[in-house]
Amino acid sequence: xxxxxxxxxxxxxxxxxxxxxxxxxxxxxxxxxxxxxxxxxxxxxxxxxxxxxxxxxxxxxxxxxxxxxxxxxxxxxxxxxxxxxxxxxxxxxxxxxxxxxxxxxxxxxxxxxxxxxxxxxxxxxxxxxxxxxxxxxxxxxxxxxxxxxxxxxxxxxxxxxxxxxxxxxxxxxxxxxxxxxxxxxxxxxxxxxxxxxxxxxxxxxxxxxxxxxxxxxxxxxxxxxxxxxxxxxxxxxxxxxxxxxxxxxxxxxxxxxxxxxxxxxxxxxxxxxxxxxxxxxxxxxxxxxxxxxxxxxxxxxxxxxxxxxxxxxxxxxxxxxxxxxxxxxxxxxxxxxxxxxxxxxxxxxxxxxxxxxxxxxxxxxxxxxxxxxx
Amino acid sequence: xxxxxxxxxxxxxxxxxxxxxxxxxxxxxxxxxxxxxxxxxxxxxxxxxxxxxxxxxxxxxxxxxxxxxxxxxxxxxxxxxxxxxxxxxxxxxxxxxxxxxxxxxxxxxxxxxxxxxxxxxxxxxxxxxxxxxxxxxxxxxxxxxxxxxxxxxxxxxxxxxxxxxxxxxxxxxxxxxxxxxxxxxxxxxxxxxxxxxxxxxxxxxxxxxxxxxxxxxxxxxxxxxxxxxxxxxxxxxxxxxxxxxxxxxxxxxxxxxxxxxxxxxxxxxxxxxxxxxxxxxxxxxxxxxxxxxxxxxxxxxxxxxxxxxxxxxxxxxxxxxxxxxxxxxxxxxxxxxxxxxxxxxxxxxxxxxxxxxxxxxxxxxxxxxxx
Numbered sequence: 159x160x161x162x163x164x165x166x167x168x169x170x171x172x173x174x175x176x177x178x179x180x181x182x183x184x185x186x187x188x189x190x191x192x193x194x195x196x197x198x199x200x201x202x203x204x205x206x207x208x209x210x211x212x213x214x215x216x217x218x219x220x221x222x223x224x225x226x227x228x229x230x231x232x233x234x235x236x237x238x239x240x241x242x243x244x245x246x247x248x249x250x251x252x253x254x255x256x257x258x259x260x261x262x263x264x265x266x267x268x269x270x271x272x273x274x275x276x277x278x279x280x281x282x283x284x285x286x287x288x289x290x291x292x293x294x295x296x297x298x299x300x301x302x303x304x305x306x307x308x309x310x311x312x313x314x315x316x317x318x319x320x321x322x323x324x325x326x327x328x329x330x331x332x333x334x335x336x337x338x339x340x341x342x343x344x345x346x347x348x349x350x351x352x353x354x355x356x357x358x359x360x361x362x363x364x365x366x367x368x369x370x371x372x373x374x375x376x377x378x379x380x381x382x383x384x385x386x387x388x389x390x391x392x393x394x395x396x397x398x399x400x401x402x403x404x405x406x407x408x409x410x411x412x413x414x415x416x417x418x419x420x421x422x423x424x425x426x427x428x429x430x431x432x433x434x435x436x437x438x439x440x441x442x443x444x445x446x447x448x449x450x451x452x453x454x455x456x457x458x459x460x461x462x463x464x465x466x467x468x469x470x471x472x473x474x475x476x477x478x479x480x481x482x483x484x485x486x487x488x489x490x491x492x493x494x495x496x497x498x499x500x501x502x503x504x505x506x507x508x509x510x511x512x513x514x515x516x517x518x519x520x521x522x523x524x525x526x527x528x529x530x531x532x
Numbered sequence: 533x534x535x536x537x538x539x540x541x542x543x544x545x546x547x548x549x550x551x552x553x554x555x556x557x558x559x560x561x562x563x564x565x566x567x568x569x570x571x572x573x574x575x576x577x578x579x580x581x582x583x584x585x586x587x588x589x590x591x592x593x594x595x596x597x598x599x600x601x602x603x604x605x606x607x608x609x610x611x612x613x614x615x616x617x618x619x620x621x622x623x624x625x626x627x628x629x630x631x632x633x634x635x636x637x638x639x640x641x642x643x644x645x646x647x648x649x650x651x652x653x654x655x656x657x658x659x660x661x662x663x664x665x666x667x668x669x670x671x672x673x674x675x676x677x678x679x680x681x682x683x684x685x686x687x688x689x690x691x692x693x694x695x696x697x698x699x700x701x702x703x704x705x706x707x708x709x710x711x712x713x714x715x716x717x718x719x720x721x722x723x724x725x726x727x728x729x730x731x732x733x734x735x736x737x738x739x740x741x742x743x744x745x746x747x748x749x750x751x752x753x754x755x756x757x758x759x760x761x762x763x764x765x766x767x768x769x770x771x772x773x774x775x776x777x778x779x780x781x782x783x784x785x786x787x788x789x790x791x792x793x794x795x796x797x798x799x800x801x802x803x804x805x806x807x808x809x810x811x812x813x814x815x816x817x818x819x820x821x822x823x824x825x826x827x828x829x830x831x832x833x834x835x836x837x838x839x840x841x842x843x844x845x846x847x848x849x850x851x852x853x854x855x856x857x858x859x860x861x862x863x864x865x866x867x868x869x870x871x872x873x874x875x876x877x878x879x880x881x882x883x884x885x886x887x888x889x890x891x892x893x894x895x896x897x898x899x900x901x902x903x
Contacts, residue, residue, distance in 0.1 A: 265647035272644050474846060 188215045188453075189325045191315055193253075194446070195225030195280070195332030195374075196236040198299055199429040201357075202226070202331055203239055204523070205446040207422055209329075210245055211522045212454050218318050218326070219249045221311035225332035225377050226280045229255045230287040232332075237290070237302035243421045244530030246304050252290075253311025253336040257378035261286075273475040278366055278373040298429070315340045319347040326350075327453065330385065331357040331446040333374050338381035341388045353392035355449040358382060359480035360398045361465065361506055371478030372398050375469050379478035383469040386502060393504040395467065396449045397480065400507050404448070405441040408434045410516055417524035426523065444519070451515050452507060458518065461509035466497035482506060564593040566700045566727075567826075568693045570630065570686070571819070572602030572656070572707030572753070573609020575672045576807050580616045581785070582706055582732075582819030584800050587622045588895040589827050594622075595693040595701065598630040598686030602707040602756050603656045605666045606632045615677035620799040621900065623679055630686025630711030632666060634757035637851070649848050654752055674807055687714035694722045704826065705731040705764075706819040708753050713760035716767050723767035732822040733761070734840055734853040735777035736879065747852075748777045754842050755851030761842045765875060772877035774840060775822035776853075779880050783817040789889055796897035804896065817892075824891055825880060831891070834882035839874045855879075 190209055194202040209215045220240070222232045229252055236250045262269060263282050270276060287293045291301055307314070315336060319326050328351060330337050341348055358374035359382075365371040375382040386393065411434055414426050433440050452459040465482035483489060489496040491503065567586060573579050587594055599609040610629045617623050639658045646652060657663070664670055682689060690711065694701045703726045705712060715722055723729075731753075738748030754761045765772075787810045793801040794810070825831050837858045843849040858876050859865040 265644065268640075268644035268647035271640050 188327060189218055189318075189322050190215055190327045190329060191218050191221060191318060192329045193221045193223055193311070193315070193332065193336050194232070194236070194329070195223050195227060196220065196232040196239070197226050198235050198239070198297060199425050200226060201444050201446040202232075203235070203425075204444060204519075205329065205331055205357075205450040206236075206239075207243070207527075208447060208450040208454065208519070208522045210243070210248070211422075211525045211528045213528065215454070217248050218322075219251055219307070219314055221251045221253050221315060221336050222306075223253055223311070223332040223334075223336050224256060224281050225374060227284060228281045228286050229253070230290040231281075231284070231293055231297075233290040233306050234293060234297055234302055235299075237304050237306065238297060238299050239425070241302055241304055242299065242425060243527045245527065247529070247531070249307040249314075250304075251307050251309055251311035251314045254339060257333060258335055258338060258380045258384075259378075273368060276367050276376075278376075280373060280377055282377075299425070311336045312339045312343060316344040316347055319350050323350040324352055327352050328354045329446075329449060329453075330354055331374075331449055333378035333381055334358070334385035335378045335381040337388075338378075338384035342384060348388055348390060351390055353394065354385075354390050355394050355396070355453055356385075357396045357401065357446045357449045359395055359467070359469075359482075359506075361395070361467070361480050361482035363397075363399050363402075365479065366398050366402065367478070368475070370470070370476040372480060375480055376478035379469050379471045382478070383471050386467050386469060386504065387500045389502055393467075393502060394449075394452070394462070394507065395504055396445070396452070396507045398445070400509060401445040401448055402443055404444065404510070404512060404515075406444045407441045408438050410520060413516075413520045414523050417520075420524065420526050421530070422523055422527060447519060448507065448510060448515070451518055452510065454522075455514070455518055458510050458515050459507055460511050461507070462505045463508050464491060464503055465506050466494075466501040467504045467506070468498055468501045562591075564591055565702060566595055566697050567592050567702045567704050568595045568690060569597040570600060570690065570703065570705045570707060570711055571597060571609075571613070572604060573599045573606075573612040574603035575608075575612040575615075575674050577603075577813065577815055578818045578820060579603055579609075579706060580612065580674075581804065581808075581817075582823050583613065584616060584620055584622070584803065585820050585823045585892065585895055586704065586826075587617075587620070587625065588800050588898055588900060589823075590898075590900070591827060594625050595696075596682075596689055597625060597627045598689055598711050599627065599681075600630040600686065600707045600709075600711040601632050601634070601657060601666070602753060605657045605664075605668075606630060607667060608664075608669045608672070610681050611669050611677055612672050612674065614679040614681065615672055615674045616803065618677050618679050619674065620803050626682045626689070627679075628682045628684050628686040628689035630690075631708075631714055631757075631760075634708065634710055635713060635759040635763075637755075637757055637759070641846070645850065652750075653746065656752060656756055685714075686711045687718060690715045691719045691722055694726050695719075698725045699727055701726050702826065703729050704822070705729065705733070706753075706822065708756040709733075709760040709764040710757045713757070713763040716763055720767070723769050726769065728771040728773065729764075729769040730773045730775075730822060730826050732775045732780070732819045734774050734842075734855075734879075736838075736853060736855060738778050738781055746777060746781070749852040751777045751853060754853065758842050758844045758851040761851075762844050765841050765877075766873040767875075769875065772840075772875055773822075773826070774877045774879045775819075775825060776879055777818075779821055779883060780816040780818040782883065782885065783821060783888065784814045785817055785820075786814045787811060789893060792893045793896055796893075798897050798899040800896045800898070820892060821880070821883065821888070824888055824895075825883065827895075828891060831883050831888050832880045833884055835878050835880045837876050838879050839868070839870050840877045840879065841874060
């Protein structure tokens with residue numbers, strides 16, 4: 159029923175697109191929380207828009223975690239973009255302001271002297287702001303006029319999971335700091351979470367922040383370790399192994415901006431347009447969007463492998479490195495004791511059907527914003 | 533005389549006959565203690581004065597000295613050592629340059645550590661105020677030596693001398709352990725071939741566990757090269773004696789001692805009078821305690837057997853002493869079992885201060901006969 163809604167609202171073109179690439183409908187209404195280090199039309203924002211525009215999904219809230227940027231920057235980005243797409247009904251919660259063990263910014267220079275330059279610095283590349291309304295530079299999409307919810311992100315996650323036992327899917331698409339605190343503070347929620355999707359880790363490939371570590375897990379290794387070692391019912395990981403083999407290019411951009419204009423396509427034009435004008439061969443990764451993509455359309459995941467997963471928290475050149483334990487001569491999934499005590503078996507995405515993924519991505523980015531109040 | 537000593541005596545005679553040392557053996561009724569010195573080489577202060585103390589003893593035969601980087605870089609340290617020997621009439625003692633850099637620790641690591649945990653009070657050759665490149669030898673305050681080091685790496689020299697007199701050589705270490713670790717890597721048997729390891733290093737509960745301006749457990753010699761310390765302190769020495777910071781801070785080279793030395797015309801006393809004048813440098817006698825307690829163990833009034841080693845994890849505790857008593861307290865106490873790499877050391881806690889200063893002054897005032 160839901161999947162026909164866009165077709166009713168939008169005539170010919172939308173109907174054609176919907177028929178071609180309609181997501182495999184999830185059985186019932188899915189309730190999700192997006193825990194993200196939101197930027198301006200970065201992969202976190204696209205992941206959020208994909209969920210917002212999916213007829214079978216209800217986004218309960220966006221919880222903010224520092225990562226790509228400090229929590230203040232991410233909060234401004236989340237609030238303002240929800241304003242622009244007319245979905246200010248989705249609440250935004252600020253959570254932790256720094257990684258679990260505190261900010262390494264004061265001695266990052268010393269760290270880099272020992273272990274080399276970090277390719278992706280995220281928040282560490284910018285100064286902290288005192289408020290989401292006083293950033294180091296004015297956001298290109300302007301400051302928000304709406305405000306974040308008063309409740310802490312961690313408490314919101316706990317409260318929501320308890321309110322909807324066995325129903326909530328958590329999207330942990332930034333560092334896992336909020337989730338780590340939630341499960342340590344209220345471990346009773348663990349069996350009540352339906353499943354957790356992570357964007358993070360470089361399981362069988364070098365990292366993207368350092369040669370050892372992927373950015374989200376490098377930014378807060380201890381939190382990633384806590385979250386991944388939590389016995390959630392189901393954990394699905396989208397690592398750079400798959401995410402950095404796919405490129406968002408001008409071809410995808412053109413398909414989005416040639417569709418009838420919506421607040422989302424306007425954002426694409428505003429934020430990505432200048433870049434493709436400067437360099438039509440420009441390309442980038444869409445990390446987090448893969449997590450929402452395989453959630454909305456599980457058949458896109460053409461290779462999901464089992465691994466026991468862990469994160470190196472020894473402070474050294476391997477800090478934040480993901481370790482994926484596969485079966486081998488002396489390790490069998492039939493005997494969990496073959497794997498490090500406390501680690502969990504998770505599903506790791508290794509390949510997707512790329513053409514179908516882009517069809518879904520472009521479909522969801524070009525639909526009129528679902529539930530928008532102008 | 534037991535059969536055992538008879539046998540050893542016979543062997544010694546045979547050995548001296550073989551080496552042609554008959555007259556030397558006959559002229560020496562009481563065999564002197566054989567000591568090999570490994571020291572770091574600040575131009576002034578405890579490194580030089582303690583080495584000099586050992587050399588001044590009529591009961592000791594110093595087989596050789598190797599200089600390791602620590603308080604000073606190895607080139608500068610070797611130059612300082614040679615100059616001291618030259619000025620004090622000990623220029624016949626061979627000196628070899630040892631390890632130039634710690635195994636793992638570095639100035640960059642230390643800088644990164646400080647960025648996280650705060651400033652070190654002392655960093656030896658890395659001290660910002662006096663830092664220079666490792667290969668540079670600034671003009672020493674004691675002057676430029678005319679002597680040259682032996683043409684052999686300190687680690688090889690150490691091995692050679694310990695092997696020359698199996699079971700007889702005391703290895704006395706007053707600096708970081710890098711050269712010892714290198715020697716152990718080349719020839720692991722030297723640990724059991726040496727008579728004992730005597731050292732200044734480590735720290736436990738400085739000032740009885742009270743507050744002190746020094747973090748006693750991050751003692752410089754050990755901190756400069758923690759990995760080498762782990763290697764050296766895990767080797768199977770027959771005996772280990774440690775003079776820790778805990779006892780260092782009870783002593784000082786103060787004006788009283790200096791005034792007594794000023795009255796002596798010995799080259800050793802004059803070295804101190806000239807370069808450590810009254811009113812200056814009342815530093816702790818870190819390494820001198822170790823030497824004097826080795827010469828006269830009765831100076832130590834309190835000591836304890838402990839398992840001692842070092843933290844080599846690269847965190848806040850990098851380079852700090854780790855230790856545990858060798859017995860599990862209880863009634864009755866029982867020996868503690870530790871993993872096989874742990875060694876028990878005798879750790880000195882307290883000393884007879886008047887006797888210590890007296891013996892120091894007495895030794896330094898002595899003008900040794902030319903040998």
